[in-house]
Amino acid sequence: MTPVGAVVSALAERFQRAGVPSPVADAELLVCHLTGWTRGEVSAKAFMGAELDADVLERLEPLVARREAREPLQHITGEAPFRALLLAVGPGVLVPRPETELVAEWAIEALRQVPAPTPRAVDLGTGTGALALALATEVPNARVWAVERSSDAAAWAARNIDRFGDGRVSLIHGDAETAVPELDGTVDVVVTNPPYIPDAEKPADIEVLGFDPADALFGGEDGLRDIRTFVTRAAALLRPGGTLVLEHGDGQGAAVRAIATEAGFRMTATHTDLLHRERALTAVR
Numbered sequence: 001m002t003p004v005g006a007v008v009s010a011l012a013e014r015f016q017r018a019g020v021p022s023p024v025a026d027a028e029l030l031v032c033h034l035t036g037w038t039r040g041e042v043s044a045k046a047f048m049g050a051e052l053d054a055d056v057l058e059r060l061e062p063l064v065a066r067r068e069a070r071e072p073l074q075h076i077t078g079e080a081p082f083r084a085l086l087l088a089v090g091p092g093v094l095v096p097r098p099e100t101e102l103v104a105e106w107a108i109e110a111l112r113q114v115p116a117p118t119p120r121a122v123d124l125g126t127g128t129g130a131l132a133l134a135l136a137t138e139v140p141n142a143r144v145w146a147v148e149r150s151s152d153a154a155a156w157a158a159r160n161i162d163r164f165g166d167g168r169v170s171l172i173h174g175d176a177e178t179a180v181p182e183l184d185g186t187v188d189v190v191v192t193n194p195p196y197i198p199d200a201e202k203p204a205d206i207e208v209l210g211f212d213p214a215d216a217l218f219g220g221e222d223g224l225r226d227i228r229t230f231v232t233r234a235a236a237l238l239r240p241g242g243t244l245v246l247e248h249g250d251g252q253g254a255a256v257r258a259i260a261t262e263a264g265f266r267m268t269a270t271h272t273d274l275l276h277r278e279r280a281l282t283a284v285r
């Protein structure tokens with residue numbers, strides 16, 4: 001038996017030495033994963049001098065070694081929070097990011113404005129299904145199509161859609177460039193988080209470079225290759241007056257607005273996140 005507080009401090013120190021970006025949070029979250037406690041409960045138990053059982057400590061050690069090797073925490077626990085959902089994640093799929101939750105918010109707002117009894121949304125490049133499922137669960141009358149080209153990623157999406165999709169999310173395993181032609185001109189909202197990092201730009205975090213699939217990250221020489229394809233496809237899918245919500249990288253706002261205008265969109269706007277970084281385009285067909 002070892003005090004919870006001492007375990008968390010020791011793990012946080014090891015994570016700090018390994019260069020883990022959020023050492024205390026990750027130490028607490030690994031303890032949560034094995035005990036079923038919330039982070040608040042971990043803090044409260046540490047404050048009260050509670051102890052961790054020897055068997056928990058034994059099961060903790062291999063997980064800690066994996067995190068020290070900079071495997072993403074979400075691959076170790078097998079799950080990633082995204083808005084109200086806890087999605088299954090692992091090798092072969094992008095771990096959904098907190099900043100994408102904001103993109104989901106804008107798409108959800110647009111979908112809620114649609115007067116139709118069953119508004120339609122398409123998520124191009126769905127990965128775990130994060131955006132598609134956020135839309136389906138937060139707009140309960142919506143019908144959603146989730147398109148994904150990678151077989152590995154589609155397998156994770158299928159699992160999450162089975163669990164959370166409520167029978168209203170269809171997974172389309174195929175290329176966004178040609179997917180769901182039967183929906184052309186009928187979709188109310190297209191949401192997408194395409195790959196947008198220029199090929200030569202290597203992400204600094206080992207968790208990203210070593211574990212997120214390259215197909216999910218890199219968007220050609222200028223980072224805009226897939227954005228061009230996805231915007232063109234969105235223009236065909238959307239009905240007149242439909243909304244595109246597209247995540248992109250900081251500094252890509254002007255170029256993405258130009259791509260959207262050229263594809264026939266109007267009312268193009270760049271949105272920033274809480275750190276004032278350019279984060280997404282919204283545009284109307």
Ligand SMILES: C[S@@+](CC[C@H](N)C(=O)[O-])C[C@H]1O[C@@H](n2cnc3c(N)ncnc32)[C@H](O)[C@@H]1O
Nearest residue numbers: 096125126127148149150175176193194195216
């Ligand atoms: C940046 S990830 C976004 C994943 C998920 N939407 C999210 O926000 O967490 C981009 C996704 O698009 C998929 N993708 C890339 N090119 C594609 C294409 N041409 N057609 C369909 N999916 C594509 C990748 O496999 C990857 O899952």
